[in-house]
Amino acid sequence: MLNVSGLHTEYVSDKGVVVKAAQDVSFEVPEGQLFTLLGPSGCGKTTTLRSIAGLEKPTQGVITVSGTSVYSAADNVFVPPNKRGFGMVFQSYAIWPHMTVFQNASFPLEVGQKNYSRKEIETRVMRVLESVELAQYHDRDATRLSGGQQQRLALARALVMEPKLLLLDEPLSNLDAKLREKMRFELKKIQRELGITTIYVTHDQSEALALSHEIAVMRNGRIMQIGSPRQIYEKPNSEFVADFVGTINFIKATVRSIDAAAQAMVVDSEIGTVQVPMINDFHVGEEVQVCVRPEDIHLSDSTPPVNHTNHYLGTVFAKIFLGEVLDFQVQVNEKVMLARVHPSQKTPVGAPIHIVLDPSDCIVLKNQN
Amino acid sequence: MRSSVAETASPKFGAAFDAKWVVIGISLAVVAVLALVPFCFMIWQSFHTPETASSPSTFTFANYVTAYTNPETVAIFWNSVQFALGGSFLAFVIGTALAWMNERTNTPMRRLFFALSIVPLIIPSILFTISWIMLASPKIGLLNTWAMTLFGLSSPPFNIYSMWGMIWVDGLHYSPMAFLLMSSAFRAMDPSLEESAVMSGSSILNTLWRITLKLAFPAIVATVLTLFVRAIESFEVPALLGLPGGIQVFTSAIYQAIHQYPSQIGLAASYSVILLVLTTGGIYVQARISASGNKYATVTGKGFRPRTIDLGAWRYFTLAIFIVYFLLIVILPFLVLLWSSLQKFYAPPSMEALSRITLDGYRYILGSENIRAAALNSLWMSITTATVVMLLASVVCWIVVKTKIRGRWLLDNLASLPMVFPGLVLGVSIMIFYLTFDIGIYGTFWIILLAYITRFLPYGLRYSTTSMLQIHKDLEESAGMSGASWLTVFRRIILPLLKPGLVAGWIYVMIVSIRELSTSILLYSPGNEVISIVIWELWENGQYVELSALSVLFILLLLVLVGMAQMAGKRFGVKES
Numbered sequence: 001m002l003n004v005s006g007l008h009t010e011y012v013s014d015k016g017v018v019v020k021a022a023q024d025v026s027f028e029v030p031e032g033q034l035f036t037l038l039g040p041s042g043c044g045k046t047t048t049l050r051s052i053a054g055l056e057k058p059t060q061g062v063i064t065v066s067g068t069s070v071y072s073a074a075d076n077v078f079v080p081p082n083k084r085g086f087g088m089v090f091q092s093y094a095i096w097p098h099m100t101v102f103q104n105a106s107f108p109l110e111v112g113q114k115n116y117s118r119k120e121i122e123t124r125v126m127r128v129l130e131s132v133e134l135a136q137y138h139d140r141d142a143t144r145l146s147g148g149q150q151q152r153l154a155l156a157r158a159l160v161m162e163p164k165l166l167l168l169d170e171p172l173s174n175l176d177a178k179l180r181e182k183m184r185f186e187l188k189k190i191q192r193e194l195g196i197t198t199i200y201v202t203h204d205q206s207e208a209l210a211l212s213h214e215i216a217v218m219r220n221g222r223i224m225q226i227g228s229p230r231q232i233y234e235k236p237n238s239e240f241v242a243d244f245v246g247t248i249n250f251i252k253a254t255v256r257s258i259d260a261a262a263q264a265m266v267v268d269s270e271i272g273t274v275q276v277p278m279i280n281d282f283h284v285g286e287e288v289q290v291c292v293r294p295e296d297i298h299l300s301d302s303t304p305p306v307n308h309t310n311h312y313l314g315t316v317f318a319k320i321f322l323g324e325v326l327d328f329q330v331q332v333n334e335k336v337m338l339a340r341v342h343p344s345q346k347t348p349v350g351a352p353i354h355i356v357l358d359p360s361d362c363i364v365l366k367n368q369n
Numbered sequence: 370m371r372s373s374v375a376e377t378a379s380p381k382f383g384a385a386f387d388a389k390w391v392v393i394g395i396s397l398a399v400v401a402v403l404a405l406v407p408f409c410f411m412i413w414q415s416f417h418t419p420e421t422a423s424s425p426s427t428f429t430f431a432n433y434v435t436a437y438t439n440p441e442t443v444a445i446f447w448n449s450v451q452f453a454l455g456g457s458f459l460a461f462v463i464g465t466a467l468a469w470m471n472e473r474t475n476t477p478m479r480r481l482f483f484a485l486s487i488v489p490l491i492i493p494s495i496l497f498t499i500s501w502i503m504l505a506s507p508k509i510g511l512l513n514t515w516a517m518t519l520f521g522l523s524s525p526p527f528n529i530y531s532m533w534g535m536i537w538v539d540g541l542h543y544s545p546m547a548f549l550l551m552s553s554a555f556r557a558m559d560p561s562l563e564e565s566a567v568m569s570g571s572s573i574l575n576t577l578w579r580i581t582l583k584l585a586f587p588a589i590v591a592t593v594l595t596l597f598v599r600a601i602e603s604f605e606v607p608a609l610l611g612l613p614g615g616i617q618v619f620t621s622a623i624y625q626a627i628h629q630y631p632s633q634i635g636l637a638a639s640y641s642v643i644l645l646v647l648t649t650g651g652i653y654v655q656a657r658i659s660a661s662g663n664k665y666a667t668v669t670g671k672g673f674r675p676r677t678i679d680l681g682a683w684r685y686f687t688l689a690i691f692i693v694y695f696l697l698i699v700i701l702p703f704l705v706l707l708w709s710s711l712q713k714f715y716a717p718p719s720m721e722a723l724s725r726i727t728l729d730g731y732r733y734i735l736g737s738e739n740i741r742a743a744a745l746n747s748l749w750m751s752i753t754t755a756t757v758v759m760l761l762a763s764v765v766c767w768i769v770v771k772t773k774i775r776g777r778w779l780l781d782n783l784a785s786l787p788m789v790f791p792g793l794v795l796g797v798s799i800m801i802f803y804l805t806f807d808i809g810i811y812g813t814f815w816i817i818l819l820a821y822i823t824r825f826l827p828y829g830l831r832y833s834t835t836s837m838l839q840i841h842k843d844l845e846e847s848a849g850m851s852g853a854s855w856l857t858v859f860r861r862i863i864l865p866l867l868k869p870g871l872v873a874g875w876i877y878v879m880i881v882s883i884r885e886l887s888t889s890i891l892l893y894s895p896g897n898e899v900i901s902i903v904i905w906e907l908w909e910n911g912q913y914v915e916l917s918a919l920s921v922l923f924i925l926l927l928l929v930l931v932g933m934a935q936m937a938g939k940r941f942g943v944k945e946s
Contacts, residue, residue, distance in 0.1 A: 012773075055846050081849045088850040094843035098865045111861070112852030154847075161852065 001031040001197050002052070002165060007061035009044075009051045021047035022058070023221040029214070032195040034188075038208040039218035040244065046169060048218070049201045053088055053167050054081035065164055085113070087158030088167040091174065093150045095142045101153055102138040105129055108161040124160060131190065132156045148179045155187075159194070166191070166198040172207060184210055205245045209233060217241045239368055242291050249297070249337045251290040252367070255282055264359065271332040275309045276362040287367040296361035297339035299328060300354045301347055310357035316349050330355060389855040396764045397780060403823040404786040410805070411798035415638035432635035436643070441617070446643075448611075449601055449618040452535055456603070457596035459540025464547020465589070467694065469577065471548075472555040474680050476687040482695075483552070489545045489698045491927045493884035494605040495904055496920045500702035501538045502609065503709060503913075505529040511705060514717050530614035539606045541698055543599060547592055554588030555581070573680075587658055594655035598648050602791035604887035609908070619644040620793050620887070627797065627891060634801060641794040649789045703924065710917035730918030740903055740919065746814065747883050747900040754821040755829075755879040759871050761822075762829035763837075767863060770837045771845065781830075788827040792887030795824050800891050812894040820888045825878045832877065836870025837863075876934035880927065 007025040010018050022044040029035040037045035050056040052063055054070065057078060063071040070079040087108075096104055106125045109116050116124070129135040132152035137145065145153060151171060158166060171187070172180045188211050191198050202208055208215050209229040216226045217240075225237045236242035239250070253269035263278045267288060274290055282288065298304075304311065314332035326343045329336050330353055339355070347353050418429050436442055467486075471479045489497075504512050505527040513525035528534060558581070582589065607621040617625070619640055626637040680687060709715050710730045716722045734740055762784075768774060769781045787795065799820045803811040810816045840863065848858045864871070886901040893902050900923060907916040 053846075053850060055849070081846070082852045082854055084850075085852065086850060088847060090843040090847055092841055092843045094841065094847035096844055096848075096862060096866070098868070107848065107853070107861070108851035111848070111854070111857045157847070157851065167850075 001033075001066055002029040002035075002199070003062075003064045004028070004048075004052065005062050007048065007051060007058050007063065009047050009056050009058040011047070011056065020221055021056075022051060025061070025218075025221075025223055027216055027223065027226055029197055029199065031197055033213040034191050034198040034200055034211055036200045036202060036208040036212040036215045037218055038202060038205060038215050038245070040203055043218040044221035045201045045203075045218050047221075049167055049169055049199055052165070052199060053086060054079060054084050082111075083113070085161065085163055086165045086167055087161065087163035089151075089154045089158050089169065089171045091170040093154040093171075093174070095145070095150050095153055097141075097143045099142055100138070101129070101134060101140050101142050101145065104142050104153055105156050105160050108157060112161055128156045128160045131159075147175055148183060151175060151183060152186075155190070159190075159196070164197065166196050168198060168200045170202055171200075173202070173204070180207075187211065209245070217244060219244075234363075236291070236363065236365075239289060239291075239365055242363065242365065247294050247338060247340075249292045249294065251292065251335065251337075253288050253290050255284050255286045255288060258282065258284060265364070267364070270335040271312055271314075271337070274357065274362060275359045276364045277360060279364055282364070282366075289365045289367055291363040291365060292337070292357055292361060294327070294338045294340035296358065297330075297337060297341075298356040298358075299330065299339055299341050299345055299347070300356070301351075303354060304356055308356045310359060310362070312355045312357075314353055314355050316347050316351050316353050318349060328353075392764055392856075392859075393768055393774075396761060396768070399761060400765060400780060400784045400826070403819070403826065404783045407795065407798035407802050407823070408786065408790075410802040411638050411641060411794070414798075414801045414805075415635060415642050418635060429635070432639040435636055436639040441622075445617050445619055445622050445640075448532070448616055449644075449647075451532060452539070452603075452607065452611075452618050453597050453601040455532070455536035456539035456543065456600035456606075457593055459536055460543040460547045460596050460600075461551075461589075461593050463540070463544035463694070464549075464592075465551045467544070467548050467691070468551035468555055469581070470687045470690070472552055473577075473581070474684065474687060476680065476684050476691065478688065478691070482691050485695065485699075486545050486548055487931065488928070489542065491880065491931055492542075492699070492702065492924055493886070493901060493904075493927075494542060494603070495609070495886055495901060495908075496706065496924065497542045497702055498538055498605050498609045499904075499908060499916065499920070500706050501534075502529055503705045503715075504701060505534065509715065509717070511717055530610055532616055535606050535610045535616065538610060539600055539603055542606075543596060544698070546599070547596055550592045550595065551585070551588065554585045554592070558584055590658050591655050594651050594658075598651040598655075601644070601647055601651075602793070602887075604791075604793050604890075619647075620791060623793050623797060624890070627800075634797075637797050638801065641791075641797050644791055644794055645789060648791060652789050703921075706917045706920045706924075708917075709913055710921050712914055715913045730914040731922070733915050734918045734922065739898070742896075743898045743900050743903045746897060750814070750818055750821065750899060751879045751883040753818060754825060754882045755875045757822050758825050758829035758878050759833065759875045762826060762833045762874065763864065763867055763871060766830055766834040766837045767859070770834060771840075771842065784830050785827045787823050790824065792824060792885065793891065795820060796888040796891035799823070799888075812897075814897045817889055817892050817897065817899070820892055821882045821885060824885070824888055825882060828881070829874045829878055832870050832874030833867055836867045840866050872934075876931070879934070880931065883927070883930075 005026040007022055008020070009022040010020050013019050025044070025048050027035070037048055039045045047056055051058045051071070058071055058073065060073045061071070062069055062073070065084075069075065069077050070084055071077060096107070099107070102125055105128060106121050109121045109124060126135055126138065129138055132155055134145075134149060134152055134156060137149070142150070142153065151174070154171070168187075172183055175183060184207060191211075200208070200211060209232075212229055214226060214228055215232050217224045217232060219240055225232060225241045227235070232241065232245055236245065242248045243250075251269045251271060251274070253267035253274065256266045256268050256273065258265045258278060260278065265276050265278045265282065267274050267276060267290060269290055276290060312332045314330040314337075317329040317331045317336050319329065320327040321343065324343070325340050326345055328339045328341060328345070328347075330339055331337075332355060337355075415432055416428055416430065418427050418431070467482075470476050471483055476482075502510070504510055507513060507525040507528050507530070510525065510527060510529065513527055516522060516526050517524075529538065601618075602620065604620045604624070607616070607618045608624060610616075611618060612621055612625075623637045623640045623644070626633045626640065708718055711726045711728070712722065713725060713727055713729060716725075765780060765784050769777050790798070799816065800811075803816055810819070844866065845858055845862055848862045853861065883899075884901060885899070886905060889899055889902055890905060893899065898906070900919075904916060904919060904923070907913075907919065
């Protein structure tokens with residue numbers, strides 16, 4: 001449905017420096033899916049979104065929607081944003097303070113390409129306000145809405161013209177934590193019900209994992225990895241993605257042997273030998289990073305009943321109680337690792353502890369340093 | 370999806386918005402013509418002899434030679450500096466003291482005082498000056514006669530026709546400006562900075578001196594420079610008080626050079642250039658200081674209500690100061706005008722004079738065809754000026770604040786250029802230009818309108834820029850994403866959001882243009898007088914009674930206008946989000 005290929009966007013910053021905000025960005029979003037651009041601030045995700053919106057003018061590349069190009073450097077095509085017919089929710093919501101709730105939502109119908117009758121405008125606006133539960137506030141001044149309501153109004157305004165594409169620029173980042181979680185569900189529900197193709201920009205990895213069909217992780221203007229939330233979380237292709245999405249332990253290691261028949265490798269690491277899944281283009285003696293998610297580190301006070309290949313003895317270095325989970329810092333040799341376990345684990349600080357890693361939970365990456 | 374539109378470079382929104390480029394182009398052209406043309410032409414003129422029927426104008430340094438070798442010029446320069454320094458210093462001291470009392474102490478009735486502080490600014494300078502002539506001239510001044518009878522003096526104690534008289538009248542009249550500027554400086558200051566000084570054991574005066582004034586330093590310098598530039602541009606006070614006593618400053622010298630026969634336009638232009646250098650320097654330094662003033666960062670942003678200092682019984686003393694001040698600046702001047710408007714010919718108040726009270730002055734004013742025409746001229750001129758200025762300013766400041774068009778700083782500077790023009794100098798340059806390039810507007814209503822628009826554009830720009838900076842760019846972009854064209858965005862989003870700023874600016878421009886004298890005095894011709902010119906003419910003719918009657922009506926009208934405008938501002942203002 002949306003196809004972005006070879007997109008480059010630059011802008012001149014306030015200091016007069018040319019910032020290469022998006023470089024060679026390419027991805028495709030099928031009809032009805034929610035696609036997330038995820039990355040730290042300054043990674044180019046917002047610039048990419050604004051390029052799709054037409055608010056920034058790229059320098060290279062092609063953007064097509066349903067086969068029609070809205071931007072193409074080669075053909076010198078640039079459709080201005082008010083002719084693209086996309087809905088957009090801004091990070092600041094951009095609710096117009098001089099209008100009522102109804103007027104805010106009806107604005108796109110009044111100024112857009114199509115002409116609607118007064119009656120039709122009213123039906124459509126009330127329907128969309130209904131769907132975001134703001135219908136009863138329709139004649140209220142928009143500034144008298146709470147943060148969450150303003151956010152829903154911004155969404156209603158973006159949806160009212162039934163856009164081909166919905167663009168969301170960090171829509172939840174201005175809400176407090178509780179409301180953010182609630183709105184996350186509502187957004188997902190509305191998007192899935194309407195089946196509207198959506199591009200979502202966020203720096204919050206849990207939001208991205210919760211909402212998306214697919215995620216593109218960006219860094220320094222480039223896409224590092226595209227995949228489903230599970231792929232991104234469980235099979236990161238780089239240290240950056242592994243580190244940015246979720247929490248992870250990095251363990252330095254060297255490949256000792258490769259067993260092609262068992263599809264397994266053994267590496268010598270800071271914490272001892274570790275058995276990990278085999279990866280094809282690795283060779284013996286190569287320096288690698290073994291990555292383990294904190295929730296994949298199993299702890300016990302006594303020797304586990306079953307024999308494990310990756311079994312280590314460490315000491316409890318520190319622990320932090322977080323309510324639903326308990327974070328342990330455990331020390332094996334010189335290496336301190338983070339393990340996230342059920343709060344029923346009561347081992348005191350300084351006590352010895354048994355650590356077990358499932359080989360299939362260990363992600364092996366090339367050492368990039 | 371709509372068909373794609375081919376297009377070339379444009380920063381945002383695309384060049385498909387033809388309307389945008391048309392509007393931008395027109396605004397640019399208008400601003401350039403308004404601001405640049407008279408300026409360049411005046412410089413050119415200062416190097417040329419005046420064109421006459423018999424000889425064309427030729428290149429010469431003679432104007433500058435006359436201007437600089439003349440020993441009078443030294444006197445004029447010295448007088449100007451003395452007058453401007455004195456006037457600005459007096460206004461600053463009065464204004465700052467009152468601002469501190471008003472913002473930082475618990476003086477009773479200070480809210481009322483703040484509301485009233487705008488009143489003196491409404492009274493036109495020419496009326497304020499005339500009323501002080503009636504109060505303190507050696508011959509007819511009321512204060513002089515009273516003082517002489519009361520203390521048995523043989524000679525009048527006050528002479529308004531002196532440098533001190535000029536400084537007193539000008540400084541007093543512009544003290545509310547200093548008051549307003551310093552009030553906002555005090556208000557922007559975090560009170561905890563003062564409170565911690567008091568907690569450290571500092572006395573009130575010590576805190577004022579060592580903390581408050583030090584923190585307000587950039588604001589103080591900016592205020593003093595603003596006042597200085599304004600005083601050096603002042604025309605009414607030097608013309609009415611200085612010329613009779615033989616004290617010339619640049620503005621009055623320019624006026625005389627043009628009004629003597631044959632008029633010496635070249636000399637006036639070279640005086641104007643010197644004056645322009647002085648004002649430009651002042652405004653430049655002020656802009657530099659304001660820009661670097663950020664390091665003091667006294668503004669914390671959130672609306673806090675500063676705790677005030679308890680003056681104890683002294684608060685009645687400060688209240689008395691407020692009352693005396695208000696007497697001197699509003700009540701006495703207004704009463705003396707009111708009194709003289711009710712007489713047949715001017716006489717000091719007495720029981721005998723009281724029996725001769727008559728409304729003849731008012732009958733004359735209301736019956737005069739000329740004055741009615743002038744009043745309509747003024748009204749229509751000020752409304753047109755305010756409307757054109759605010760529309761132009763909103764486009765210019767949109768370009769400057771919201772776009773990334775290259776060279777937008779140039780537009781900003783161009784539109785602000787008339788700021789450095791004293792009213793009289795602007796009058797000179799516009800007069801010279803349209804005398805030379807006769808496109809048929811010289812001697813008409815339109816040339817005055819043009820001068821007003823040029824002169825007040827920078828003020829309009831300042832008002833709209835302040836509001837424009839508060840409009841987040843998302844508000845505009847989201848309208849664009851909704852499918853609105855540039856014109857629609859401008860009309861339905863930007864203008865309504867700018868409205869509070871535009872309304873405030875409109876009111877301000879209207880008030881200042883209805884009282885304008887120094888530019889109009891060089892550009893009017895019989896038949897297109899405005900109210901301030903009529904007042905000037907009545908004064909020259911010695912028709913003091915009629916003048917007073919007109920002044921009383923004019924001041925009342927201005928008060929009503931300001932009141933209405935403030936109500937309108939409240940009604941149409943957008944609630945802050």
